Structures are given as C-alpha cells and as structure tokens.
Amino acid sequence: MLLRRWIAAGVVAVATVGVLSTVPATAGRPHDPADQSLRALGLRHGLYVGTAVDTAALDDPDDPRYREIVRDEFSSVTAENAMKWESLEPTRGRYDWAAADKIVATAQRNGQRLRGHVLVWHNQLPTWLTDGVADGSIDKAQLRQILRQHITTVVSRYRGKIWQWDVVNEAVSDPWDDPPTLHYKGFWAQHLGPGYVADAFRWARAADPKALLFYNDYNIEAFGSGDPADDKTQFVHDMVRDLLARGVPIDGVGSQGHLGTQYGNFDTFQVADALRRFAKLGLATAFTEVDVRSQLTEGVRAGVPDEINPRLQASAANFHVLLQACLAEPRCLSFTVWGFTDRHSWVPGWFDDPPEGLATLYDENYQPKRAYQTVKADLIFAGPPYVLPRVTPRPRR
Ligand code: XIL
16 A cells, blocks of 8 residues: 655655555665566556566466566556456356456465456457357347446456456547548447447446446557547547546546557657546546567568667667656556567567567566666656656546
8 A cells, every 4th residue: 555645845745655665756866776676666656567467378387487577577467368258258158267367366466456458349259249240149239238248247256356447448440440530440339339338337337336447549649630530549538538528437548558669659748748638537547558569670580789779779768758658647557568578479479561579578588678677767767746646536436
C-alpha cells in the first residue's frame, strides 16, 4: 500500500512511502538505483510496471530465467492469451480455467497486480461462436445473451482479483480500413451494432464492483487532425466522453503502445498531451502492451552492428517517450510491456513480411538491452515537481 500526502510549498514536498526496500522518489539521491528492479523503481512513483506472460514459457521447466524475471522485475502481469475467449471456452459451455487460474495464482504469490485481458474482442473468438453466427444457428438476440453470459462468468470468477479489466478491445477501425472514415469495426459491431460497448461495461461492472474497467486500443498514443473521421485518438476520446455522459461505468483508456522504429512516432509532449486529455475526462490511463519492433533486414540478421545499433537505440527511445509521458501524468497507472524478451515475443510470428523483431527489453538470452536501461533510468531520474504520485480513480458505478 502506497500512501503519500503532498504538502507543497513551491516544489518542496513531503512524502511517506510504504514500500519497503524502495527508495521514495522524494528522498534525494537513490542509493545504487541501477541495482533495483523496474518493479521497485516504478513503485517509487506508485507506477505499476507490468508484462504480458505467456503460459507455455511460464510452465517450461527448462526456462527458469523467464519465471525469475517475471517475478523480480514486474509488479503487474497480463495473460498474453490465457484469458481470451477461445482459450477459456474452446467448447461451448465448457470453460477451461487452468491456464488463466495459474497466471492469477502465480501473480498473487509474487505480490503482483493483474490486468485482465480481454472480455470483448473480435479476434481469438472460439469457432463455435463465429461459425454459429455465420451459419445462422446463433441469432442476434442469442449472441447478445451469450456475450452477457461470457462477461458475467469470467468477471465473476476473478472478482476481487483483477485490478484493471480490458472490457472492450480494438473496437475502432483504422484509416487504412474500408471505408476509411473511422467507424466501429469487427464482429461485435457488425452483429450487435455499437451499443455492445456500453452493454459490455455495464455487465462487467455488475459482476465486479471494484475492478477498474478499461477501453483498450492501438494507435491512440497521440492526437492527429482532431477530426474523428480520420483521427483514431479523437474518435476514441469522443466515444469514451459519450459513454461517460450516458453514465456508463468506464474508468480508463488503455493505449497499447505497439510501435515500430520504421515509423515517425511521437515525442513525449504529444503523448503526454493525449494522456492528459483522457485524464481531463476523469479517466485513468495506462500503457498496456508496449513493444517497439524493427525490421530484421539482411544486415540485422547477419549481425552487422551498423544495422543493429540504430534499431536498438530507436527502440529504446520510443520506450522512453511512452514511459516519460506516463510518468508525467498522475492518472497513468501502469506501464505494461507485451512480453519482456525477444525469446518470447509475438512480433516475429506476427509481422513477417518483411520480418520484424527486436521489440522487447531483453534479448533472446535474457540480456537486458538498451531499452531496459533506458526504462530503468527513466524510473530513477524522475520525481517531483514533474512526476507526482499516481491518482487512482474510484471505480465508477
Ligand atoms: C497477441 C498475442 O501476443 C499473440 O500470442 C496472439 O497470437 C495474438 O494476439 N493486441 C492485443 C493482444 O490486444 O491481445 C494481441 O496479443 C496483440 C495485439
């Protein structure tokens, strides 16, 4: 439990911190901070540093380093796949909780918080569901009922154990979709209409009064034109503002943070501004799936330093921008990476034309990369007056 009260006189602040062995951000120079974990250093600010965890890696007896780093470096975990619908209910009506339960139990043993991922998404749905809708054996009214039942069942099982739930994931289209005007996309919008978003939050709240309920999406790190027709961040901003206006119990917006070094990306001020605008609505924010991938050119694959070094540096710089912006916004509650090692990262399997990788904090042999040191340095060299303790909202009724 972290308890801080600020008595501000200019930039003078008095803080008390209840985390043992963690040097408070206000205590002057930290002692040997580079020896501390990301977990301890994040908690100096009340910030939870998290990672996605892969069930197979967590279970692999020959891969103890994976478990050690999860345990030692992170204060929050997200199941990378184990809580998705296809994993939980592969056969209709028969839930298999084993993998998800194991992640929850491990996190509890490690004293870590949990992000629940994910209740409503158009991907990784069980085939019985998508086939049933396609062949007409599940009609619209039944589909809505099935969704309600799923949310209620999953949220109830982990009631009181999940800190933040990703209730709805990736509901909004991208400018490269057809039509290019931003819209509610995918399976749920197609079959239920956009009203499913509000329903999902209400059903989740009914099943857990205390979890923080998040909308989660990618490419919302910064605002663009300000026109919701082509600015996804603006579209999401307006969507959550309207949900709040209608009394829908939403507590936060998760920005995934999947970046690539080949793109222009953003600076700290642009990202901090986006977080602030969500905070102004009274919402928490979080970075929920950060990784910064690079193209694996022939030179990279051959180990040519001139090709590898600029990519590792650019990756670190992008981690830095997102983390610094999060630190600067007291309502940015957690910074979660989507896997911490290139040994177990979704990037090479997903982005293969051209091949991409090098997206995480540690290399394939669990050696910390420049990105790890950058994240660590950011957590060390941050403090008041620009970085203040976190402000956690009360779950909205
Ligand atoms: C990814 C997983 O990392 C992969 O293992 C899986 O094959 C596909 O999904 N946005 C999300 C995550 O919200 O759930 C996705 O995770 C990555 C993109």
